[in-house]
Structures are given as structure tokens and as C-alpha cells.
Amino acid sequence: MDFNDTPEEASFRARARAFLAAEAQPKGTGRPTLRLGGMVGEEVTRCKAWQAKKADAGFAGITWQKRFGGHELSPIFQVIYNQEEEDFTVPRGLFEIGLGMCIPTMMTYAQPEQLDRYVQPALRGEEVWCQLFSEPAGGSDLAALRTKAERDGDEWVINGQKIWTSGAHLSDFGIIVVRTDPNVPKHEGLTFFFLDMRSPGIEIRSIHQMSGTRHFNEVFFTDVRVPDSQRLGQVGQGWRVSLTTLMNERLAVGDPARPDVDDLVALSRSLVIDGQPAIRNQATRERIAEWYARAQGLKFTKFRTMTALSKGETPGPENSIHKLVNASKLQDIASYGMDLMGEAGMVIDDDLVEAWGMFQSALLSSPSARIAGGSDEILKNIIAERVLGLPADIRVDKNRAFNTVPTGNR
Amino acid sequence: MNFDFSDELKHVRDHARGFLAGECPPSLVRRSLDGDEAYSATLWKEIAALGWVGAAIPEAYGGAGLGYEGLCVLAEEIGRAVAPVPFGSCAYLAAEAILLAGTEAQKREFLPGLADGSTIGCFALAEGNGNPSPTAIRARVTNGELTGVKWPVADGGIADIAIIAARDDADEIGLYLVRCRAIDRKTLRTVDPTRDQSRFDCDEVPAEKLPAATGWDAVQRLMDRAAILFAFEQVGGADASLEMAKKYAMERFAFGRPIGSFQAIKHKLTDVYVALELARSNAYYGAWALTADAAELPLAAATARVSATDAFHIASKENIQTHGGVGFTWAFDCHLYYRRSKQLGLRLGGAPFWKNRLVDLIETRNAA
Secondary structure (H helix, E strand, O other): OEOOOOHHHHHHHHHHHHHHHHHOEEOOOOOOOOOOOOOOHHHHHHHHHHHHHHHHHOOOOOOOOHHHOOOOOOHHHHHHHHHHHOOEEOOOOOOHHHHHHHHHHHHHHOOHHHHHHHHHHHHOOOOOEEEEOOEOOEOOOHHHOOOEEEEEOOEEEEEEEEEOOOOHHHOOEEEEEEEOOOOOEHHHOEEEEEEEOOOOOEEEEEOOOOOOOOOOEEEEEEEEEEEHHHEEOOOOOHHHHHHHHHHHHHHOOOOOOOOOHHHHHHHHHHOEEOOEEHHHOHHHHHHHHHHHHHHHHHHHHHHHHHHHHHOOOOOOHHHHHHHHHHHHHHHHHHHHHHHHHHHHHHOOOOOOOHHHHHHHHHHHHHHHHOOOOOOHHHHHHHHHHHHOOOOOOOOOOOOOEHHHOOOOOO | OEOOOOHHHHHHHHHHHHHHHHHOOHHHHHHHHOOOOOOOHHHHHHHHHOOOOOOOOOHHHOOOOOHHHHHHHHHHHHHHOOOOOOHHHHHHHHHHHHHHHOOHHHHHHHHHHHHOOOOOEEEEOOEOOOOOOHHHOOOEEEOOEEEEEEEEEEOOOOOOEEEEEEEOOOOOEEEEEEEHHHOEEEEOOOOOOOOOEEEEEEEEEEEEEEOOOOHHHHHHHHHHHHHHHHHHHHHHHHHHHHHHHHHHHHHOEEOOEEHHHOHHHHHHHHHHHHHHHHHHHHHHHHHHHHHHOOOOHHHHHHHHHHHHHHHHHHHHHHHHHHHHHHHHOOOOOHHHHHHHHHHHHHOOOOHHHHHHHHHHHHHHHHHO
């Protein structure tokens, strides 16, 4: 065992580090970036500028084909870049879905001339993409979605509603899965498209979240017309295309969330319980040790994945472990940190709150981490069925025409 | 980045797994459980002949020179099979203590016997209730004779030599080698009869010091290194428990379907899988630290230990739960793992001790 890069990996890492050192702010030199509000104008501009800079320096589309502006490197190099970027504060949060999920799906299913048109602008951060999957009646049960598309000559007409669409209001294009045949079982009646988010008939409303912020949206479709040429995959094959998108979701690397166990250690040193720093308290120590062991376990699990990647293996459903563990850890550390503050823990006044308010902020935002992009429960099903090999659940809707299956709240 | 065992060691692991599946079935483990034998002398001779006990002992002292990563993969298989042999006592503790603190002459005298299995060693640290601590060491050596009470001593009843933590007249803690036949030994009843545990009443027994490393630091260093190897045993036991639970969940039907198709079982077993994967990854880091003798070893050891104790505890208890009533019977093998998980979880200090140590080390690291 060793943690050494190959010469090729080492030189790539050095290049990435030099680029970041020259262009980005090292982490830990200021207050952590907290996504307290939805993304606003100047933040969008900063994100776009950063993406263009990354593309110019050769760190965008690391694994993509050269004809799309990529570099055709193995996924290990993407992991190496991400590792280096973790040490810096960079404007993030606008392109993860587009570059991580939408464009890879396009690459699998779109026509060459469409790829020539769309990939490069996305890679350079000039155009933003969103993913229109979830619906009020189809979240964890995604294939129960009801937004419909009906064929009209060379076009399709979309009516219905999507929900939980990150960044819909900032997006130029979107990928969407809709029902084109309600008379067959649910997985068989879906079709996949990409569309212009400025098409007539699209209305976007932000969702006021329990954290007080507005990151997600509802998107309403009223007679929205999409050309058949923007269909991805065959009619009725939308579920299979969706799985391509979701596979890519698992590969996308999330932001390391704060507060982490190091933040809790720092807090425990500064707070006093019974006349001594909280970190001297046995109960606190045991909690810190448990979270530290979990965080390290995930870190080294990633190293094991990197080893597999560098041998040319493809990451599989076992990667669901990262979000599953991290989301709950974030919520629990946030809550425990506030517990250590006592009654004062509830206060979020800027001039009184500890640690820039990151514990309180995470308390209110972390419930979404356990739901978005596959809830804890769905991730556990995936691991149980696809990693452990346990039998699939019995489904009462599997062989029934979709329009005879109760959905939503009925 | 190569954070995996080599193909050669994977081959060693697969061979060990196959060998133990044949030679160490639950029926063999049950001979110790039922009190028919303190350990399996037959299995012990076989694995010693295969070079397992001496895996990390240098060839100059009769070992196989397979290195610590080799010992780690073997430890995992010993744990998977709940093998009723004094593997840890000999390979991770007695031999390691001599390598750590013995003179050249002591290494030459004792290591070959440990490596070939003809000498069984043990490590005597605890003196009754309480987790490891320098203040808990009261055994004393005066003029080369050791007096004190040690319990529980794992494999103490079957050992030929014991490494005993004791103080000298200057109050300095050290490691002493004692021949067990001079000790008044009594077998203790425990929650896991598949491992011998004894009480040592030492009354002026001849003791020779292992002089090359002294003080509590030497004891802690020995414990740290052993903790990584025990973590591999725990990972092996947890993996076996999860496999058992999975197999049963697929074969057992209730309400007209395999119980493994219910989310209550799926989510439970996924929780076990998660704990096990984290523990395995932390153990791998420990294997690296052990092999590289890295400065990070103490923190890696505490982390591996905390993670592995948690994983084996969850895996063994949820294995019983998945089996339902039959899991609570003497006849089913679930309890072999449940007992072993508690025994290993207490070895060289329970979870609170290792969690405390982990935070001590984080504090030291942050202060540096």
C-alpha cells in the first residue's frame, strides 16, 4: 500500500495546485462559504467566470473527449483535481448538475451536431443546465411522474409540473423526463427530452425552504412545445435514459459540508462545560471520536475507490455510502454543536453567534441533504439490492397500466 | 495511490479463507464453546506450520517475513472463522513485545518458538476492573521476581510464556517475560468461552525484563500496534456476521416473501454494511501505518479500533435480530460472533478507552 501518485498523476496534481494557488483563495483564511441565501446575480457571474478560467487552464471536462474540449483522462484525475480544489474556496454550485449529469446524458444520447452546439458552451460556463425530474407525485418513486407530452407532428406538447429543480431560474437549458403513454406500466411510458428553459409556457416559481432560503424551484409547463429532434433515446425509453443521468449523479462529488468534525473540535476547545473546555468532557469526547472515525472511514473509502479507478474499474452503487453517511453526520454534528452552546445555541445574531453561525445554518439546511439526490431510504434500498444483493421489494404497480395506479396522495 | 492489498496478499487471504472454511468449521469452535478444549491444538499446529503465526516475524528469527500487511489479511480470516486459537496473543502481542523491547538474545531465544507454534505466548496487562492506565499497574518486580495479580489474561491458561506489564523498584513500568509454569493460574468463566481467560497470581515468580523499550509508552505502543491487528479480526467477524444475516434474509420466507425483501431488513443490513465499510477502510489505513511504521500509527490505530469495535458490535447483534428467535438458540452460530465481538471489543481496553485516546491524539496533533 502507498499513497503515492504515479509520475503522471503527480505532475497533474502539481499543475492543478499551481493553478489553484494562483487563482483561488486558500480555505481557512476567512469565514467558510455558507449558502445562506439562494444564488444572486454577482455570485452567478463569479461562478461563470471561474468555470471559464478552469476551462482555459485545462481543468474542465477532465475525462471528456477532446472533440468536446475535454482531456480524455481517466476518472482518477478528476478525483485528484477535486482533492486539490477542496483546499480552496472557489465559486461553486452552478454547474455541478449540468456538467455532472445533463451533459453526460446528452453525450450518450444526443446527435453529434447537437453535441457540437451544446457541450462547449456548457463546459466554459456560458450556458447553465438544470435537471427536471422530480414531481409532486414522483420523488423517491420517480417513475410515477405525471407531466405528460403529446405528439403533434414534429413536435411534442408538454403539460404538467416539476419540482425541486435546482437553479431552474438561472438555467438556459434543461433535461426532462415525461410521460408519453399512460396506458402501459409506469417505467415503459416515459420519454426523455432536452429543452430551452425560455420556451413559451414555462413558468418558474422559487420554493421558500424551511431554511429560509430559495434554492429550489417549481417549474410549470403549459403547452410547451419541444421539437422531436430534442428527444433523447427512443419513445418509451425515458426510464433507461434517466438511469444514465442518475448513474452520473453518483459520480458527482459533493462539497465537503461544514461544520465537520474539525469544526466541532475547534468549538469544543473554545466552549466551557463545568469550568473546563468542552473537549475535556467525556461525553463530548466520545461523540467527537465517533464522528472522526466515520469521517476518516469515508476518506479512506474514497482512497479505495481511487485505487479501483486507477486500475480502470468503474465506480458502482457502493458510492452511495458517501452521501448516506455525510448527510446524517452533518445534521447530527450541527445539532450537537448547538447543544454544547446551551441555551445560547439558538441565537443567530451575527455579533453573538459562535463559529459564524455555521452550526445553526446547517441545522436548518441539513434536512435537505438527507432527501435531495436520493433520500437516505432510497440509498439504503440501492445498497441493499445492488451491493448486498437482497431481493427487490414486491411492487404492486409493476405490471399495471400507469393510469390505473394510485399516485401522490391518492 | 495504491490503497489495497497486493495480488499476492489477496492470494494469501483467499487461501487462508478456504483453509479455515475447511479446517475451522463452527463444530470446531464449539468444542471450545462447550468446554471440551481450551483451544484447538490441532488447528494451531496447522496454521503455525503454514507460517501464519510468524507472518510478521523476520526470517532471521524463524518467521515467514510476510510483513505486517500479510499479518493483517490473516487476522481478518482468523476473525471471520472465530478461530479458537491464541493467534492474537502470540502474533500481535507476545512476539511483538519481544520485537519491540527484547534484546537480541531474547529475540533469538523466544521468537522461533513463537513463530513455529511450539511456544504459546500471552500478554498480561489488566489487574481487574478498569481500562488500561499506568496507574492501574500495581504488579511489581523486585530483584528479578514479579509479584502481583493479573486478570483477565487472554490465553493465559494455555500459554508457555507471558509478557507482563509491571513496575520496578524505581516505579518505572516495563515489560517482563515470565515462564507461565511458575505462575498460579486459574481459568475464569467468561462470556466468550472460545477464548481462554485466566487469572494470574504471581508470587515472586522469576521475571526477565525486556529492556529495549520501557515506560507506559512502550506498553501503549504495543497496544496501538495490536489494536490495528485486532481491528482486522473484528472486520473479519463483522463481515462474516453480515454474510450470515444476508444469507438467512434471502432464504427465510415470512408473509409469503423472503424477509430480505422488506425494507426493515434491507435498511438494517445496509447500516451494518456502512459500519463495516468504514471500519474496513480505517483498518486498511492502520495496515499501511503498521507497515510503514508511520508517525500517524497511534491515531490510525485508535481510529481503526473505534470503527471496528462499532462495526462488529452492530453486525453481530443485527445478525441475531435478522434471524429472529432461532438466532437466540445455542444451536445457531449467531452467538459465536456476538460473544467474540464483545470479547474483542474489550481486549486491551473497551470503546471508551480508545475513543478517549483518539481525542487525546487529535488534541496533540492540533497543538503541534
